[in-house]
Amino acid sequence: MKTLLCAASLILAASSFAPRILHASDLPGIPPETVADYIHAIIEADRTFYTIHVVERQQKNGGTTAAENWRMKKNVLPLPAQFLMESSDLSMKTGLKVRYRLISLWPINPNNGPYSQSERDGLEAVRQHPERSATNTVKDGDQTYFQAIYADRAVSQACIGCHNAHPRSPKKNFALNEVMGGVVIEIPLAP
Numbered sequence: 788m789k790t791l792l793c794a795a796s797l798i799l800a801a802s803s804f805a806p807r808i809l810h811a812s813d814l815p816g817i818p819p820e821t822v823a824d825y826i827h828a829i830i831e832a833d834r835t836f837y838t839i840h841v842v843e844r845q846q847k848n849g850g851t852t853a854a855e856n857w858r859m860k861k862n863v864l865p866l867p868a869q870f871l872m873e874s875s876d877l878s879m880k881t882g883l884k885v886r887y888r889l890i891s892l893w894p895i896n897p898n899n900g901p902y903s904q905s906e907r908d909g910l911e912a913v914r915q916h917p918e919r920s921a922t923n924t925v926k927d928g929d930q931t932y933f934q935a936i937y938a939d940r941a942v943s944q945a946c947i948g949c950h951n952a953h954p955r956s957p958k959k960n961f962a963l964n965e966v967m968g969g970v971v972i973e974i975p976l977a978p
Contacts, residue, residue, distance in 0.1 A: 819933035820922060823972045827920070827937045830871065830887060830970060835942050838867040843945045853945075866949065868899070871970070884930070884975045889939060891968025893958035895950065899968070906971060909936035914966045925973070932973040939968045 842853045842864055853864040865873060868889050875887050892910050894900045901907040909921035917938035925934045941947045947961040961967055 819974050823935035837870050838943050843943050886973040895953050895955050910969050913938040913969050917966050931976045935972045936969040938966045939970050941965050941967050
């Protein structure tokens with residue numbers, strides 16, 4: 788009995804030194820692919836909702852329109868692409884260094900084209916396989932980023948109507964649900 792009591796005491800004493808996970812921050816890291824998927828799901832949901840339930844609804848009901856020059860005109864909404872870019876700018880001000888933006892092989896605004904061969908290759912990959920993201924690791928100065936590119940589809944008639952009719956659009960035959968470009972998400976990796 789004395790031996791059993793000693794063994795139990797040793798087990799209790801040893802367990803008090805065992806590591807305990809008390810906070811989420813104590814858990815092993817989340818893979819960057821998973822983090823990028825989470826971020827993309829939020830971006831895509833917000834932008835799709837804005838496009839369908841704000842922009843398209845307003846246009847169908849004769850209400851406020853969305854236009855490129857929304858900052859200069861009263862009662863004009865930002866275009867869905869501008870909504871995403873403005874959200875990205877605001878998120879950068881938090882200091883977290885997670886970056887996201889829209890890119891396309893057929894950008895209306897040349898600044899929205901691929902910045903690198905990696906982005907061009909990623910766009911081609913998601914155009915061929917829109918169900919999968921294209922991932923890579925890229926460097927910007929001293930910082931290394933995990934990069935994921937997700938297909939950006941024409942989710943409504945408002946998307947294709949604007950792009951197909953725009954005088955600077957290099958492509959004029961987009962169809963509903965077609966891949967129009969990509970959403971690039973870049974997450975800083977530890978140095």
